[in-house]
Amino acid sequence: MTSRTVSRKLAAPLLALALALAPAPAIAAGSITPVKTELTEIAGGWKIFLTIKLPKKPATPHQTFRFSFTKKVYYETFKDDAHGDAEQSRSVPITDAQPSVESLDVNFGDVKGNVWETTKLDFTIRRERGYEAGEYKVEVRDGDGRAVGQAFTIKLQGKNDTIDRRAMVMADGGKKKKEEKKEEKKEDAKPEEKAAPASDAPPPADAEAKPAAAPPPPVEKKAGGCGCEVPGPAREGHGALWLGAAALGLSLARRRR
Secondary structure (H helix, E strand, C coil): CHHHHHHHHHHHHHHHHHHCEEEEEECCCCCCEEEECCCCCEEEEEEEEEEECCCCCCCEEEEEEEEEEEEEEEEEECCCCCCCCCCCEEEEECCCCCCCCEEEEECCCCCCCECCCEEEEEEEHHHHHCCCCCCEEEEEEECCCCCCCCCEEEEEEECEEEECCCHHHHHHHHHHHHHHHHHHHHHHHCCCCCCCCCCCCCCCCHHHHCCCCCCCCCCCCCCCCCCCCCHHHHHHHHHHHHHHHHHHHHHHHHHHC
């Protein structure tokens, strides 16, 4: 047996083993079909209508599904110098958006307890949860992580916040803000008017100088004297002479004795 023959015999079982060990491609379970792919915004949200069909009836009527929305295109609204105040729009491709996941409980039964493999579902996605006008790729998986149907794309119609790219408007706006800031600084830098010191302030009305009181009227002198002597220099001299005469008289009287 030649080496070439041996190689051929070994190649067949090795190929079969490789095919057996190779991972099998994921097979979508059932199908999912959107009723409409272009949705109109109503009160900040978009309502989605779907028809879900499973390969067979589920064991229980309520099944959990995960809906993954990945943004692919953003609808931009903007103003530029070329168009003035007229708003423009364009589609901006998105390549690195993280998916938003909605987990929903889907019912495949009815009130009589019957279970079906097909059901219809509708739910609303809103701006408050991060959704914007644009295009999203939608993928659906069941509770075991298996894909349900094929991925599809929906278009969320609407208007996003306007971006103003006009250079003139931005410059005027900046200039206006600078002027407002300057006025504020001037007002802040203006010294507050202080009250004049007490010395410079005019005196109050009740504190004005009053005229000096009139001097008391002179005492009228009565006519005639009161009969008593008024001491004075002349009277004091006569008294001294009298005292000296009295002392001389006493001394003479003592000598005579």
